[in-house]
Amino acid sequence: MKLLRELIFPLMAVLAAFIVGGILILLIGDNPIQAYKLLIFSALSWPDGIGYTLFHATPLIFTGLAVLVAFRCGLLNIGVEGQLYVAAFAAAWVGITMSQRSAWILVPLCFVAAIFAGGVWGAIPGVLKARFGSHEVINTIMLNFIGIALISYFVQYHYKVPGDPIMQSSEIGKGAHIARLGKFIPGLPERIPLNLAFLLALLCCVLVYYFLWRTKWGYELRSTGASPTAAEYGGISIRKQIVIAMTISGALAGMVGINEVMGYRYRYYDGFSDNYGFTGIAVALLGRNHPFGVIIAALLFGVLQHGGIYVDGFSEHVTKDIVQVLQGTIIIFVAAEAFFRGQFENFSLFKQSKV
Amino acid sequence: MLELRDISKRFGAVQANDRVSFKVETGTIHAIVGENGAGKSTIMRIAYGFYTADSGDILVEGQVRQISRPHDAIALGIGMVHQHFMLVDTMTVAENIVLGAEPGSAFALDLNTAAQRIRSLSEEFKLSVDPNAVIENLSVGQQQRVELLKALYRNARLLILDEPTAVLTPQEVDEFFVILRGMREQGKTIVIITHKLSEVLAISDEVTVMRDGKVVGNVQTKDTNAAELARLMVGREVLLRVEKPEAHVGEPRLKLNNFSVSATDGGKRVNQVSFEVRAGEIVGIAGVEGNGQTELIEALAGLVPASQLSGSISFEGHDITNEGARSRRERGIAHIPEDRHRRGLLLEFSLAENSILGVHYRPPVTSLGNIMLDNAAIQRRVNEIIQGFDVRPANSELPARALSGGNQQKLIIGREFKLNPKLLLVSQPTRGVDIGAIEFIHRKLVALRDAGCAVLLVSAELEEVTSLADRLLIIHKGNIVGEVDPKVATIEEIGLLMTRGH
Numbered sequence: 001m002k003l004l005r006e007l008i009f010p011l012m013a014v015l016a017a018f019i020v021g022g023i024l025i026l027l028i029g030d031n032p033i034q035a036y037k038l039l040i041f042s043a044l045s046w047p048d049g050i051g052y053t054l055f056h057a058t059p060l061i062f063t064g065l066a067v068l069v070a071f072r073c074g075l076l077n078i079g080v081e082g083q084l085y086v087a088a089f090a091a092a093w094v095g096i097t098m099s100q101r102s103a104w105i106l107v108p109l110c111f112v113a114a115i116f117a118g119g120v121w122g123a124i125p126g127v128l129k130a131r132f133g134s135h136e137v138i139n140t141i142m143l144n145f146i147g148i149a150l151i152s153y154f155v156q157y158h159y160k161v162p163g164d165p166i167m168q169s170s171e172i173g174k175g176a177h178i179a180r181l182g183k184f185i186p187g188l189p190e191r192i193p194l195n196l197a198f199l200l201a202l203l204c205c206v207l208v209y210y211f212l213w214r215t216k217w218g219y220e221l222r223s224t225g226a227s228p229t230a231a232e233y234g235g236i237s238i239r240k241q242i243v244i245a246m247t248i249s250g251a252l253a254g255m256v257g258i259n260e261v262m263g264y265r266y267r268y269y270d271g272f273s274d275n276y277g278f279t280g281i282a283v284a285l286l287g288r289n290h291p292f293g294v295i296i297a298a299l300l301f302g303v304l305q306h307g308g309i310y311v312d313g314f315s316e317h318v319t320k321d322i323v324q325v326l327q328g329t330i331i332i333f334v335a336a337e338a339f340f341r342g343q344f345e346n347f348s349l350f351k352q353s354k355v
Numbered sequence: 356m357l358e359l360r361d362i363s364k365r366f367g368a369v370q371a372n373d374r375v376s377f378k379v380e381t382g383t384i385h386a387i388v389g390e391n392g393a394g395k396s397t398i399m400r401i402a403y404g405f406y407t408a409d410s411g412d413i414l415v416e417g418q419v420r421q422i423s424r425p426h427d428a429i430a431l432g433i434g435m436v437h438q439h440f441m442l443v444d445t446m447t448v449a450e451n452i453v454l455g456a457e458p459g460s461a462f463a464l465d466l467n468t469a470a471q472r473i474r475s476l477s478e479e480f481k482l483s484v485d486p487n488a489v490i491e492n493l494s495v496g497q498q499q500r501v502e503l504l505k506a507l508y509r510n511a512r513l514l515i516l517d518e519p520t521a522v523l524t525p526q527e528v529d530e531f532f533v534i535l536r537g538m539r540e541q542g543k544t545i546v547i548i549t550h551k552l553s554e555v556l557a558i559s560d561e562v563t564v565m566r567d568g569k570v571v572g573n574v575q576t577k578d579t580n581a582a583e584l585a586r587l588m589v590g591r592e593v594l595l596r597v598e599k600p601e602a603h604v605g606e607p608r609l610k611l612n613n614f615s616v617s618a619t620d621g622g623k624r625v626n627q628v629s630f631e632v633r634a635g636e637i638v639g640i641a642g643v644e645g646n647g648q649t650e651l652i653e654a655l656a657g658l659v660p661a662s663q664l665s666g667s668i669s670f671e672g673h674d675i676t677n678e679g680a681r682s683r684r685e686r687g688i689a690h691i692p693e694d695r696h697r698r699g700l701l702l703e704f705s706l707a708e709n710s711i712l713g714v715h716y717r718p719p720v721t722s723l724g725n726i727m728l729d730n731a732a733i734q735r736r737v738n739e740i741i742q743g744f745d746v747r748p749a750n751s752e753l754p755a756r757a758l759s760g761g762n763q764q765k766l767i768i769g770r771e772f773k774l775n776p777k778l779l780l781v782s783q784p785t786r787g788v789d790i791g792a793i794e795f796i797h798r799k800l801v802a803l804r805d806a807g808c809a810v811l812l813v814s815a816e817l818e819e820v821t822s823l824a825d826r827l828l829i830i831h832k833g834n835i836v837g838e839v840d841p842k843v844a845t846i847e848e849i850g851l852l853m854t855r856g857h
Binding site: 214215216217219220222223226227229230231234235236237 | 656658679680681682684690692697698699700701702703704708711712713715716720721725726727728
């Protein structure tokens with residue numbers, strides 16, 4: 001019963017968004033039912049539809065988890081974008097530098113690099129907040145710029161293939177490749193980039209769930225987000241929780257790099273992220289800040305992402321920007337509901353910051 | 356003057372008022388008493404027009420009237436002063452009083468006429484206050500006078516006062532009663548909503564008792580007593596003063612030596628305090644709120660940064676001045692906090708998750724390498740607390756927010772008692788708690804004392820702290836200004852130490 005209540009609001013938000021989008025489509029001269037049919041069926045076709053949809057959903061699961069872990073500690077991590085770029089580059093760097101190594105060594109090392117780099121990039125604003133009380137929203141946004149610019153510099157001047165006009169690094173070693181799911185699933189061609197990182201994402205959902213609700217560390221993190229004063233009373237160190245939450249958040253964001261660099265392009269490609277970090281915020285909100293909700297929300301956004309491309313190609317007037325409209329409208333409705341439900345109380349640490 | 360006939364009001368699933376009927380005679384002080392949720396605030400808000408009754412009639416001076424908004428009530432001469440004042444802090448007394456009834460035109464606010472009228476009302480009713488003073492600079496007692504003047508300015512003949520003494524010091528309460536009696540002499544009718552029986556007996560002429568939305572009693576004050584009123588409020592015999600056997604005092608557990616707590620602005624909130632608490636005794640600290648008790652208890656619980664402390668705290672011979680909250684709890688120091696919503700509970704979490712706050716990181720709550728939470732153990736623990744401390748509703752999955760204040764407090768008390776503490780720090784244990792639960796909590800505290808625990812009790816309720824404490828300290832402006840034997844000291848004596856410091 002409680003679960004039903006939790007699901008109702010996001011469902012209504014999505015429905016409302018589709019209605020608003022439908023009106024927009026009507027206004028620009030296309031048939032909304034047609035457009036939506038195209039969108040949904042193209043996203044759910046086999047093998048291309050489902051394959052690409054799940055592939056698009058993978059980074060959103062990671063970023064959704066990243067945002068949700070921070071949320072649960074009362075923190076707003078707007079730096080997921082920067083964290084995932086830094087981590088992707090770290091994975092690529094290891095993959096390039098040690099390209100001769102075998103998969104047994106290289107795959108774990110690249111994993112560690114991505115997770116570690118993302119974790120560090122998340123820990124920085126965490127420490128700044130814990131130590132100085134400075135606002136994580138500002139610091140994470142700033143670090144986005146810094147991180148992305150730094151990595152661009154490295155790629156442009158040090159890691160690009162000489163003569164290559166595209167802003168991308170050289171290839172990583174074969175040992176750092178992780179398998180496409182097409183290798184194991186009959187009927188799914190390997191040209192579709194859906195790879196093992198998707199399974200890793202699902203595993204992370206389970207791990208995050210267990211961490212937050214079944215371990216004492218998760219209890220401390222959630223308590224800090226729910227009521228820092230009560231958590232302090234209970235002997236929990238708020239500062240420690242802030243750093244831990246931001247580090248874990250960054251580490252989860254970093255795993256996007258695994259999907260992108262090790263499972264798809266096999267190199268670092270500048271600008272590879274289609275706003276994954278920011279969409280992660282919408283995914284977390286729509287998923288009610290719960291790992292299993294994040295899966296569903298990420299799948300929905302994945303459907304929109306892939307379906308949008310088709311709608312763009314096969315509609316007279318509708319472009320793939322309709323996806324942005326739908327995403328944005330969903331966010332507005334979900335945020336409005338969260339506001340009314342008093343969920344912004346969860347940003348208690350948000351309020352306590354001295355900027 | 357005012358008659359309520361068969362008023363009923365429902366809010367969703369709750370029948371807040373169930374055929375409530377009573378009369379308020381002109382020129383009397385009429386008290387409405389009941390526990391939290393009894394419906395007393397609701398009925399008077401209906402009389403004032405904040406709510407509209409589902410059924411029933413309101414008669415003012417014998418005539419049935421429609422009161423659908425406060426404007427109507429005010430036009431009929433009914434005024435209301437709320438528990439939480441509705442004043443604009445940054446404006447002056449005069450501006451607040453005339454807000455909504457401003458004299459002069461839209462272009463020229465005539466505050467002088469207003470000020471004159473305010474002054475004459477002040478004199479008539481002995482409500483001395485400067486019309487040009489700014490609200491935020493006034494004391495609570497003075498602000499209350501402004502609220503009274505607001506009603507009188509609008510020619511109120513019947514004044515409804517909601518928990519008027521909740522924020523007043525004992526001294527201010529006495530002054531307040533003098534004002535009320537004066538108003539009564541002038542022909543005003545007064546209705547007081549309160550849960551403080553001693554005050555009801557001191558000031559009112561007639562009492563209406565409500566319970567669960569119904570009127571359960573209507574008596575002349577001179578014909579009744581506290582025990583009878585309590586029995587009507589709760590529905591059973593209530594022990595108002597807990598029976599306390601002699602204390603068996605043991606060795607000192609807690610020792611404070613020249614202990615001070617500074618605030619972040621540098622001012623000293625607790626000033627060079629020294630005392631001790633021994634096993635098997637309850638040491639009470641009486642004082643008007645805001646004299647350092649809050650800071651003292653928080654510091655003793657380990658919730659104040661060491662940089663703000665000076666002097667020393669020792670527990671069982673060990674210096675714990677620089678220890679944090681967790682290690683203090685591990686030593687056996689439990690803490691029932693003053694602000695249960697802010698400190699004591701995670702309101703959005705379930706009772707089960709609240710029951711482990713403070714012990715969540717070690718066995719038996721944890722298992723599997725001291726990392727995983729053991730749900731079975733947690734369930735056992737919360738059920739023991741719910742049973743042992745009569746927490747209702749007895750559903751461990753409910754969010755703590757869903758419980759009433761008294762049940763929330765019982766949960767917290769049960770959780771802290773489960774530590775089998777050697778020292779219990781408890782602050783305002785029965786604030787916002789119903790009379791039935793108050794008795795329960797008091798008995799539990801005495802039982803804990805008898806089991807050998809040292810208890811330090813801070814309370815703004817003089818009745819409570821004098822009946823529970825074996826030794827009573829009085830705090831004033833951060834200093835301990837006296838120690839009395841609660842069995843022999845008089846309320847006056849204690850009240851003087853509380854308000855004057857000597």
